[in-house]
Amino acid sequence: MKFGIAIPNCHGDYADIHLVTQVAHEAEEAGWDGFFLWDHIGDKWGDEVGDPWVMLAAMAMRTQQIKLGTMVTPVTRRRPWKLAREVATLDHLSNGRIILGVGSGGGIEYVNYHEAADSKTYGERLDEALEILTLLWSGEHISYEGQYYQLDNVRHLPRPVQLPHVPIWVGGVWPNKKPMRRAARWDGVVPIGKALSFTQQMTPEQVGECFRYVRSQQSEERQAQPYATVQWGQLEGKDRGYDAALVSAYEEVGTNWWIENITWERGSLQEIRAFIQQGPPIR
Template identity: 80%
Template sequence: MKFGIAIPNCHGDYADIHLAAEVAHEAEEAGWDGFFVWDHIGDKWGDEVLDPWIMLTAAAMRTQRVKLGTMVTPVTRRRPWKLAREVATLDQLSNGRMILGVGSGGGVEYVNYHEPGEPKTYGERMDEALEILSLLWSGERISYEGKYYQIDNVRHLPRPVQQPRVPIWVGGVWPNQKPMRRAARWDGVCPIGKDVNMTGQMTPEQAHACFSYVTAQQTAEQAAQPFTKVQWGILEGKDRGHDAALVSAYEEVGTNWWIENLSWERGTLQELRPYIQQGPPR
């Protein structure tokens, strides 16, 4: 089991870039395996928002080992070629530690900024964008003619350190099946349960059902490749034995990455530092 933490890029001291970078360093020192950030540009939670790519850049400069990534990037709000450059550059900077968590997005930060497209098209747009990302990271000269995106005779260098691509983990709300079918085609799935709030989590039974469905959508070739199954989790941080037993219950149903969901609902980032510093319950 790998263990990561995910923090918001918005609201209160979570929007303190210096503190966020220091927490990334502390997480690595404490034995966490990943440091992830939300990707919002302006949302219902307030006006204090950091750019996630600058956050990850700061984290990359303060760490040597932990994986770094977004949980999750709303791909349809990004130009895929710009996103490809950002992620590849961070993968170079971090010596191959980037992970791209993706989702279809929506909500007020689409509406208020008059982002193009209708919500019903976001899934199709994301499928095209993910294909473009993978093609651009190949380092080959490509052209692409899609319904939503077009590219003519371009080549992106340098390539990411990780090949054939930076891992793409697909987020979605379980039991919705479309995002899970999409996840089966890529490198991992990070589901959240329907109506689960920021201090709750899917049960082991729900996680098992989700992972079983994703696996059933994969070809034999896809199923033979490494695949990440994320539990967007909540540990108490008080009784290590209890936390270890809880993690074990999820590991038994296939979870191989536990990402601790930290937010202002559980405290300020400053208040949560002692919890982070004690490390994961291995």
């Protein structure tokens, strides 16, 4: 089991790049395996928003081993070729430690900025964008003719450090099946329970059902490759034995990454630092 931290890039001191960078350093020192940021641009949860890509660059300079990335990026709100450059550059800056969490997104961050906001096309656009990302990361000259994106004889160098491509983890709401079928084609799945609040999490039974479905949608070749099965969870942080037992229950149903879901509802980032400094409950 590996353990990560995920925090918002918005709302109060969660948008403070200096504090976030310091906390990422402290998380690595405490033994966490990953540190991830939400990816919002104009937020309904507060006026303070930090750019996650600039934050990740700063975090990469203050850490040495911990995995870094977004959890998750609404890819259809971004130009895939620009995102491909950003992620590849970060992968070099971090010496191959970037994970790209992706989702279809939606809501005010599309509507208020007059982005295309047809929810029926989000998944289709995301699928095309993910294909473009991996084609661009190949380092070859490529052309692409899709329904939503077109490219003519372009080449992106340097390639990412991680080959054949930066790991892509797909987020989605369970029990919706379509995002889970998409996740089965990539490098990891990050399910979120339907209608759960920021302080709730899926049960081990629900998580196990989701992972079994994802696996049933994978080819034998994909099943034989490393794959991240993520629990978006919350530890109590008071009783280490209780937390270790909770993690073990999720590990038994196939979880191999525990991502600690931290938001302002659990306190400010300053207030939550002591919890992060404790490190994960199992090493």
